Every structure is written in structure tokens, then in C-alpha cells.
Amino acid sequence: MKAALLVGPQKMEIRDLPVPVPREGEVLVRVREAGICGTDFAKYRGDLGGNFPVVAGHEAVGEIAALGPGGVGTRIGERVAIQPNFACGQCETCRSGRENICPNRVRLGLDVDGVFAEYVAAPRKYVWTLPEGLSDSAAALTEPLSVALHGFQKCAPAAGDRVLVYGTGTIGLFYVQLAVLSGARVTAFNTSEPRLEVARKLGAIQTFHSAAELETRKGDFTIVYETSGAADALARIIRWSAPGARILLTGLPEKDSSIPAALIARKELLIQGAMTYQDEFPAALDLLQKGAIRSDLFITNIYPLDQLPRALANFRSPHRIKDLVRIS
Ligand SMILES: [Zn+2]
Ligand SMILES: [Zn+2]
Structure with missing residues (x-):
């Protein structure tokens, strides 16, 4: 063969x-x-x-x-x-x-x-x-899609949740689509504009390609799906999350990085991993x-x-x- x-x-x-x-x-x-x-x-x-x-x-x-x-x-x-x-x-x-x-x-x-x-x-x-x-x-x-569904079901939004999808590769875009279908308000972040274009077609109401711009929404997100695997993603997400937010991790960073752990306690954040x-x-x-x-x-x-x-x-x-x- x-x-x-x-x-x-x-x-x-x-x-x-x-x-x-x-x-x-x-x-x-x-x-x-x-x-x-x-x-x-x-x-x-x-x-x-x-x-x-x-x-x-x-x-x-x-x-x-x-x-x-x-x-x-x-x-x-x-x-x-x-x-x-x-x-x-x-x-x-x-x-x-x-x-x-x-x-x-x-x-x-x-x-x-x-x-x-x-x-x-x-x-x-x-x-x-x-x-x-x-x-x-x-x-x-x-x-x-099954990878995205597995994480999504562990951390499913309700209508009215303000969702951030961090990274819009295939898995990230599936999260955009699934969250939009569930009635959440979805923001997508990625440095690549063509993929943000797809995120908007899937129903994302706001897209950002620079972290500095996203800082303006700091403290707003009630659910975050991290799909990028970028080493600094989790630290940013912890800062950008609303009090009581849920964070779902599917990206696999190649190296470890420090995170503002005190904020996890102060904001009572829930961080959940998902694998396949x-x-x-x-x-x-x-x-x-x-x-x-x-x-x-x-x-x-x-x-x-x-x-x-x-x-x-x-x-x-x-x-x-x-x-x-x-x-x-
Ligand atoms: Zn694969
Ligand atoms: Zn076994």
C-alpha cells in the first residue's frame, strides 16, 4: 500500500x-x-x-x-x-x-x-x-470536533455568559461555533486576522488580534477556552477573567510559565483541563x-x-x- x-x-x-x-x-x-x-x-x-x-x-x-x-x-x-x-x-x-x-x-x-x-x-x-x-x-x-466537545461539555456556557476563545485554530473555532450555538456572547482572540474573519462568520461578536486591545475587556469574561497552547496564555486569562469565571485548558504549552496564583484564589476561578x-x-x-x-x-x-x-x-x-x- x-x-x-x-x-x-x-x-x-x-x-x-x-x-x-x-x-x-x-x-x-x-x-x-x-x-x-x-x-x-x-x-x-x-x-x-x-x-x-x-x-x-x-x-x-x-x-x-x-x-x-x-x-x-x-x-x-x-x-x-x-x-x-x-x-x-x-x-x-x-x-x-x-x-x-x-x-x-x-x-x-x-x-x-x-x-x-x-x-x-x-x-x-x-x-x-x-x-x-x-x-x-x-x-x-x-x-x-470531539476534542472541542469534550472540553465544551466540561465547561458549557449558558445564554448570557461572556465567552472568550483564546486561539482560533481548528479547535478554537469549534469552541466559537459551539458557544455561539449555546447562546453565549463570544469574543475570539488570535494574532491571525484570516482566522478571526472565520470566527466572525461563525458568530463571534467581537474579535481581537492584539493582547493590548483585549486588556480593555479585562475582568469581563465568565468563561474562557484556552486553545492556543501559548506559554503566556493562562497568566493573561487569569487577569482577564471575571470573578467566579471558569477556565478550560486544551492547549498544550511547550514550556511552563508563572501564573498569578493569588488571583485564582481572590476571584475564585475554576480551572479545568480537557484531553482528547x-x-x-x-x-x-x-x-x-x-x-x-x-x-x-x-x-x-x-x-x-x-x-x-x-x-x-x-x-x-x-x-x-x-x-x-x-x-x-
Ligand atoms: Zn488531531
Ligand atoms: Zn487504561
């Missing part, structure tokens, strides 16, 4: 690799489209260290091509989205129902070969059947199928697999939101 193999940092080669053989409880998925994500870019640059060679990619839509031994519950040709973090199912964390933070989880495209290939094997319990009428490209947004997803895939598929999520505004480019290195070179473009690879 054709696959984009990362042989080392910034060295990607289109290779012919053996088709994976699904084991017991697994299915073989023929990948149709796959999203390119910040994690793939970080792996490509070598920032995540570790294992090479590896096939990157974890946001995939495809169709069932084969079943492992004893395979039941699905049929060949069924269109599916893959949930790409496989928990052990046995540790204390998994048994408490929080498989998303299982310390033993296996991540597709990082720990094992991922979806920038014609075929990938995945556990049956981690593939979700697509609803009728949902396009491959829209369905390729299921994984990042638990059981949000069906809800994400439902939102996409209903058209509640403007997938047309999120998908910026679709590349053939052998153009993936070019797509990664374009990753920093302010005009890119979610680029896809069309594989078969």
Missing part, C-alpha cells in the same frame, strides 16, 4: 508498505480522507522526539476493508470515522470511565503507524459508523450531519497523499484552518 512514511524529522517519503493485518477485535480500514493536525506537524518537525520511521496521521475517515479474526458488529464497505487513541481498558483510570487519560493508551500516528496511508488497522470499538449523507470531508472533522475525548464521537457526527457545524468554513485545502510534504510546509499559513489529504 502507498503510505507517507516519516523516516526522521522533516523527512517524509511516499513508500510502498505492507498492508496491516487486523488482529482479533480489530478492523482494517481503507482510508479515504485524513485531516492534518498540529500533532502531525509537531511529529514531522521532530518536536515529539521518539520513534521513527512512523506513518503519522490520526484524523481519518474510511471504509471497512477487512475484519480481524472473530470480527462482528460491522460489515465490509461500511463508512467509518476512527477514534485514534486506544486505551488499555484495564487500569484504574480506564475502569473509572476515563479512558481518554489512560496512562497506557496507544496513539495512532505517534505510537503506532497512523492514517496517512491507504490502510490502517484499528480496534473495532474505536471505529464509528458514519451517518447517511455525511461527506467524507465533513466526517474527517469528527476527531478534532471519551464518548463524544457520536455527538460530533450528529452535529456534522445536521450541518450545525459549518464544515465548509473549516476545510481549507485537500491534497493528494503524495503532496503531504507540501501541505506540511504550508502548515503555518494564516489562511489554513483544516487541510485534508485525500487518499482513496
